Amino acid sequence: MTVPNIITSLPGPKAKALIERDARAVSPSYTRDYPFVMARGEGAVVEDVDGNLFLDCAAGIAVSSTGHSHPEVVQAIVDQAQKFLHMSGTDFYYEPQIKLAENMAGIVPIDGPVRSFFANSGTEAVEAAIKLARYHTKRQYIIAFFGSFHGRTLGSLALTASKPVHRKGFGPMMPGVCHAPFAECYRCPLNLKPETCSAECLGFIEDQIFMHLVTPDEVAAIVFEPIQGEGGYIVPPQQFIDRLRALTRQHGILLVADEVQSGMGRTGKMFACEHYGVKADIVTVAKGIASGMPLGIMSAPRDIMAWPPGSHASTFGGNPVSSVAAIATIKILRETLVRNAAEVGAHLMTGLRELQQRHPIIGDVRGKGLMIGIELVRDRVTKERAIEERNAVVHAMFRRGVLVLGAGKNAVRLSPPLVLTKAQADTVLKLLDESLTEVTAAVAKR
């Protein structure tokens, strides 16, 4: 069977009926860009309830790292489920959680012996990082970056500065948070060029925040995404990361790498920090860690994660079923998929750069491994954001049988399961080429 294979109008009749039921009973706060209703998945292929087959370049928002229902992950889940589903690592011990913590200690980009705290999601991992940073340093302030996304619970939301809709109506935010500009070099906030710049945007922290708002000895942590995800798949230059690490060291501020989206092999290395050769003080992980089972992890050096019993915990955090799924995921990532993400990612990137030559609407192509952003613009000189066009491309891809999501205001993100093959990547490139042609032609007709 060739994939994609679209055999009904979209949405098909069964999908339509389910979407109607959803509208009546499910919170309308979710962002559903198009009507895909999942029935099953295998690898990078997903089938909807009407039997249409799609190539998945969204992976449930960069989650299904080993592909949908990888047999080894499913087997680990089944085996564990037959033994016990839950016991709460908060009050009792079980080996899957201990083994996973040992696994994490071996892979997270942190120097020295590492401990891990277990939660259920990315936002909870970030909450835990905020709490540990404050607890350990006895300082209150946290610095985060514009464009960042760290979650939607009230602590992490105070750091998130991606889109106003995430925050609107939910204030006041947790106090003690300042924001600084991120190194979005395609749209440099200071109009500089990365080749000749030494991450001047970080000067904002020293020249503005430390000068006018707080002194460095009040700052517990700087939280950053090594590659910004929701903000638009933005890859900072090496000098930004180096200067950030030096700045935090100089002032005894903890550097928290939020690898929730960029971690677990997605960028062609286990963690995006590895591309920069940087070690963080705290690392947060979720999304791809357990191939789709809910799990968030916050890791830190043993001497930093030295808070007393009762100070932080979660009933479900590090659930045994999620833990074994994560152990199986890490094994598969190490054996094959980190490498595949690097290879197929490079292949996709070459194809996208070639598309960029032919489609003036592509302003920028960036990313690492299978974490790729394609920024669409109306004009390459003014860089006017092609927001409607980006949305139209996402829909055109859906109609052709490829699931993609937007990122930031006007970028298309490719975040497929890490099992994507080069042949599947070529299909994605062909259908993206068609979609860009269709959307550009529609704009020209206006």
Ligand code: PLP
């Ligand atoms: N941190 C980053 C970098 C993310 O991309 C996300 C989600 O997109 C989160 C945190 C929050 O994760 P969750 O949705 O699991 O709470």
